[in-house]
Amino acid sequence: MTHVFEVISTWAIPVVIAFVAFWAMFVKRVPVYSEFTEGAKDGFTTAVMIIPYLVTMLCAIGMFRASGAMDWLCDILNPVTSLIGLPGEVLPMAIMRSFSGGGAEGMMVDLLKQYGTQSQIGRIASVALGSTETTFYVVAVYFGSVGISKTRQAIAAGLLGDLASLIAATVIVNIMWF
Amino acid sequence: MMNYIWAGLVVIAVIAGGVTGTMNDVLNNLFDFAQTAVDISLGLIGIMAFFCGLMRVMEKAGMCEALGKAISPVMRLLFPEVPADHPANSIMAIYFAANILGIGNAATPFGLRSMQELQTLNKTKDIASDAQAMLLAVATTSITLIPVTAIAFRAKIQTEGAAEIVVPVIIATTISTVTGIFFTIIFGKTKRWNYQACIDREIAAGTIQINENYIGPDPIVLPDDYVSAEDRDESYVAKVEKAVEEEQKEAKEEK
Secondary structure (H helix, E strand, C coil), X not given: CHHHHHHHHHHHHHHHHHHHHXXXXXXXXXXXXHHHHHHHHHHHHHXXXXXXXXXXXXXXXXXXXXXXXXXXXXXXXXXXXXXXXXXXXXXXXXXXXXXXXXXXXXXXXXXXXXXXXXXXXXXXXXXXXXXXXXXXXXXXXXXXXXXXXXXXXXXXXXXXXXXXXXXHHHHHHHHHHC | CHHHHHHHHHHHHHHHHHHHCCHHHHHHHHHHHHHHXXXXXXXXXXHHHHXXXXXXXXXXXXXXXXXXXXXXXXXXXXXXXXXXXXHHHHHHHHHHHHHHCCCHXXXXXXXXXXXXXXXXXXXXXXXXXXXXXXXXXXXXXXXXXXXXHHHHHHHHHCCCCCCCCHHHHHHHHHHHHHXXXXXXXXXXXXXXXXXXXXXXXXXXXXXXXXXXXXCCCCXXXXXXXXXXXXXXXXXXXXXXXXXXXXHHHXXXXXX
16 A cells, blocks of 8 residues: 555656656647746746745744743643543644644654554554644745735634644544554 | 734743743744745755746646646635636646645645736735635645655654554545635635725725736725825824714714
8 A cells, every 4th residue: 555655656746747748849849948947937936935934934933942832832732632532742743733844743753752653642643743734834835925924814724724633633543543 | 813923922932931941942943943944945946946847838738727627626616716717727736636646845836836826816915815715725734645754754663554544644634624624714704804804904004905917807996095004194194084073073963
């Protein structure tokens, strides 16, 4: 099963690129080299455009992470999340998931090493990490790339999505294995 | 909301840093993450440039349109205000396909290109449109079939059962995506977050930023007496106050 997925994700991009190059050049007669470089310029501009948004967002998150305020948040939320059967050990990682992808990955690795990949804690952590993206990062990058700073409901909806995935991860793992 | 969250994060961080004696770490992290943000963005340049180049070739060869048509029923449902022949459809189709296949690195450039295409249908420069909010909800709740990163970390520690989380992740991510879409729609109807209401508030405050590249059917028309916030000096304030007074007088007389 894993093998099939690995093959797909390794082959998909190269095969698509070759197909696009062949089809555009030999069937549609598109001047591929000059069009490609033209498009690449846009990509460059977009990547640079994101910088101010990402700096603003990540600096605040970095300060928050280092301050120990995360522990306070865990103390407040733990009584609530334990009601759905979430082990308290997973909670810091689950909260970190919305703020910092790298931070959450590091915390998941710690949990996996400490409790084992097939423990209840290890499985809930992996499923919770795998089933959402980092809300604050996505908002900064995606909206930043078009210069949008008034995000409306995006953060609220994204965080509720994160919460839903955490609840789902806990319930599913508990039903499937424990 | 972003304003409150950002200010909240910074203020709480400094208070907590002071109380728990971690102010040194707070300061170091501030500089570290500023650097990280630039590293991430600059690291994106190569991959962004490559896939944007590829995408342009695909567009010129007419390959995007075919893809866009294939998943247009889903698009109509999630993005009702995007016309069927708009290029955003096909790029979003590629974006969804890349995500579902789990080629995450390749997905981001397509996601950003989709955002840019949707910006042509955004009446304002800086307020997210309904379609953009919806795309973000899908992006942030993730629609992957294979949680590549999580499996890779698990396999590094223990190969046995590393991929056993695939099915639970598919269920959990479906639930989170549906939740995200649901609340995006519901919240989008509230007074606080309704698109038109946000525009009206900006017009009233004199801070509206109109998108000159808007190609949709219904551009913003500013009222004749619109004065931007920068030009609202004392004489403007006096004028508005006078107008309000007169209105109240008229209302009284009518009574």
